[in-house]
Amino acid sequence: MNLPRIALDAMGGDEGVRVMVEGAALARRRHEGFKFLLVGDQKRIERALDTHPGMRGASEILHCEDVVGGDELPSRAIRRAKTTSMGLTVNAVKQGDAGAAVSAGNTGALMAMSKIALRTMPGIDRPALAALMPTLEPHDVVMLDLGANTEADARNLVQYAVMGAAYSRIVNGFDKPVVRLLNIGTEEIKGTEALREAAARLQAATSQPDGGPALEFGGFVESDKINRGETHVVVTDGFSGNIALKAIEGSARFVTDLLKQAFTSSLRSKLGFLVSRPATELLRHHLDPNNHNGAVFLGLNGVVVKSHGSANANGVANAVNVTASLLENNLTARIEQDLAELGEQALRENGTVASGMSESDEPGSEAAE
Template identity: 60%
Template sequence: MNLAIDAMGGDGGPEVVVAGVARALARNPGLRFTLYGDEARLRTEVARHRRCGDRVTIVHAPDIVSGEDKPTQALRRARTSSMGMAIAAVKAGEAEAAISAGNTGALMAMAKVALRTIPGIDRPALAALLPTLGTHDLVMLDLGANTECDARNLVEFAIMGAAYSRILHDVGEPRVRLLNIGTEELKGTETLREAAAMLRAAGHLPLRFDGFIEANGLGTGEADVIVSDGFTGNIALKTAEGTARFIADLIRRAFTSSLRSKFGFLLSRPAITLLRKGLDPNTRNGAVFLGLTGTVVKSHGGTSADGFANAIEVAAKLAHGRITHRIAEDLARIREPAAA
């Protein structure tokens, strides 16, 4: 499997990206990578990691998409930028997936123009993993790609999220729920109620629709997939991330407030380490643009090398599981009863 990497994206640039590639190769030695970016800088970084060896190919890209670039500006440099060339490799069949830690808006715009959506999908969605108290992480979408959605869009998001969960977590029929202001059937907007009705009627799909869920249920493990419009989903995600940082800061202050507290920290250190790992966004790095004809994964801009390696693993699993093929199959299933 060959993966295309935008090696110039993100806050850490090639240093973090190449280190992440090396760590991904340590976990998955069968992978191959094509790195797009400044050839001289990339050769210097690759030389520092023996593990890369002949598993990495470097392709020079004269341009870089910055974090300040608007999507329209980035599109003009799609053929010459490291981000655009990585996506083009997926379109040409030279790579099974593209990974970038660069500008999210630019990445989405380039991916949509180059790869287009799967037939039957109106809009692609941004999906990511959230920690839960259950046996595995939660797939949540949309997280900002579409601020306004109709019922059909939400149903498509449910189908795409369920396919993602089946591949990543090996769940036969993922439990899907719609994010709402209450769990009662009469709660929420007309769009939400219409989407719920459509999902209840789609019993032939490889998912289990369990109705509505409120935002305070995100981490309970009561659902495998939570669906919302991009506006609501982005607010819910940022609220959850902010709450996690708030809790971490409170704990740090509590354990440094006195000598007795510091001693208590030493006794509690294993538990605190486990908590920190559970709240660390790098452990679940890698948001996915679902609904496109190719796999594109967005890494956090400020990710560590370990975090970028995790994003690579997400891309590899989705490509290996043929995520686009599975989504297309499920869309065909929902259209067949409608046609009948």
């Protein structure tokens, strides 16, 4: 795999240099063509490389001791972009010194720095944070926005749908991913005016005689169906998306903790655990966020991937692999092509509200049902 090198913020994340370098080394053992620009404290990085000598020939170190704090305000972090490991990592993409950036640091700061340094693509108003989540099917589901923008109008949601579909085609291999909008119900009259208008635009665009963009619009989806595997891309605003993501992650931890309590409550339960251990290990592996690590800021003029702050080496390796896949498949060009095929009608400022409710009706009136 002959790719541009990946800039890695070695100082980001809960454990910093050790885990970031170990994760990069693990990814490189799977794909020897990976090359890295490791940004951070040179002495600490070199000590970590002593444990992974195979990384030395594939890595260049950009020394930097300053780090963005986990609770640092994005506005303050932006002012230190030229001196922090995160800022220099993103800047390497802007300057062409790397093809993509990976960081496990402060999400808000990374989003702000990336947007200022790389700017949004033509045809995209706001970038969105997209991530993969497990489903009952062999494939993951792509969900966006997960917190980059708390609000989104119909135009934004349509753009998210295009970007999410392009991402799904790369990571899951679907020719025409099924895209749905997250809503409080599946009926056309449900939800806000922005949701209903976005649905109308996507329905019209994907019903064109020439086929329109490479996605299939499936209408609305409720949050309890996100992980069923029937939907390939779930689109929502960042406020609802972040709440849904954390609810799903919390439910997964609840189930695993409940099983742990149940299997240790008595001798009989412990014996039952030994019998069912292969199944529980499969469940644990499936729900482990490290196996789905690597959220992507879609819509920028460059690839930026956010690794979870608590990710272990395997999680970091997965984030690096996602990054390489996006580089190899030229994500930005795919999004540009899909936007062109979508057409201006779907992206115009004032669209037609979906049938079943007029624009004068009060949105959200069905929420209590």
